Amino acid sequence: MRASDKAYAALREDIIEWRLLPGTVLAEVEQSERLGISRTPLREALSRLTAEGLTTTAGGRGVVVTDISLEDIDELFELRETLEGKAAALAAER
Numbered sequence: 001m002r003a004s005d006k007a008y009a010a011l012r013e014d015i016i017e018w019r020l021l022p023g024t025v026l027a028e029v030e031q032s033e034r035l036g037i038s039r040t041p042l043r044e045a046l047s048r049l050t051a052e053g054l055t056t057t058a059g060g061r062g063v064v065v066t067d068i069s070l071e072d073i074d075e076l077f078e079l080r081e082t083l084e085g086k087a088a089a090l091a092a093e094r
Contacts, residue, residue, distance in 0.1 A: 002041065003041035004037075004041035004042075004044035004045050004048075006041075007031075007041055008048050010035055010047035011035075011045055016054075019067050021065065022066060022068065023067065024067060026046060026062065026063045026064065026065065027062060028042055028046075049063075053068065054066060054073070073094055
């Protein structure tokens with residue numbers, strides 16, 4: 001598994017399990033040291049989390065955990081699961 005995938009999974013779980021609360025700044029240096037990876041794969045992981053709405057960029061502050069409810073998270077992943085299933089079906093047809 002790639003370092004960015006491991007970082008993504010760890011950060012996603014920490015956000016969903018409320019170990020990283022909304023408003024928490026995810027400083028690159030701190031998080032890369034905590035996860036034992038370099039900053040480049042961490043940036044990739046943070047980018048994926050931002051694309052999913054779990055984090056957001058906050059001007060000069062860096063990346064911040066969004067203020068999102070558990071219901072919102074469930075809806076996002078239900079939508080993602082549906083879209084990815086459809087995309088896989090279309091790819092298989094082609």
